[in-house]
Amino acid sequence: MYVPAHFAMTEPEVAELLANAVTADLISPTDDGLLATFLPVLYDPVAGSLLGHVARNNPHWRATGGQSLAIVRGPDAYVSPRFYASKAEHGRVVPTWNYTTAHVHGRLVAHDDVEWLRALVTRLTERHEAAAGDFSEDRPWAVTDAPAGYIAGQLRAIVGVELVIDRIEAKSKLSQNRSEADRSGVVAGLSAGDCAGQPVASAMRRADPTC
Structure with a gap:
């Protein structure tokens, strides 16, 4: 991945991006070409x-030979030239896109052990139920709420995958190459726009408190 120095992420920033990641595009080589799967993920830092x-x-779970790649995405949003203070000064501005992303390289391992899978789906469920809010139940849904036989059948229908990380390329493009006035304008513009822009505005504030 092309990463200019001013867009490079620090190790703590990479760790935060992976910890907050909920999905990834997993890409692996096969004899028939590249195979890609979108899937929910958990990052295990240990x-x-x-x-x-x-x-x-x-x-895909059989594609365990060679290197695989998981593309993890943070927030992203369109940046209009209207947001830049420099538009009024000289007009030499064009649209762009702000985003954070990581390319995670590693070795793919398949897990066909029922207890390994049960532990994983339990962790995934607990994580996402906690974020889902309380709509109709007094407590979040749990794997044990479903009949045991039904869950056993569901676990037999899946295979676990683990990407053992070798290296990470990460990029945080958040207007670091613009002036302070332009960055402040981007934050204001994204904050006032749709929901997609607001997480990027928040990320820019964290990266640069002057915004």
Whole structure:
């Protein structure tokens, strides 16, 4: 990935991006070409891995030879030239896109152990139920709420995948190459726009409190 020095992420920033990641595009080489799967993930900083699962009928879990790549995305948003203070000064501005992303390289390992899978889907469920809010139940849904036999059947229908991380390329493009006035304008513009822009505005504030 092309990463100019002013867009490079620090190790703590990379760790935060991976910890907050909820999905990734997993890409692996096969004899028939590249195979890609979008899947929910968990980052395990102790093991240095990204964890997920795929349907047993999905051949991706068999693609364990060679290097695989997981593309993790943070917030992203369109940046209009209207946001820049420099537009009024000289007009030499064009649209762009602000975003954070990481390319996570590593070795893919398949897990066909029921208890490993049960632990993973429990962790995934607890994480996302906690963020889902309280709509109709007094407590979040748990894996144990479903009949045991049904869950056992569902676990037999999936295979766990673990990307053991070798290296990470990460990029945070948040207008660092613009003036302070332009950055402040981008934050204001994104904050006033749709929901997609607001997380990027928040990320820019964290990266540069002067915004």
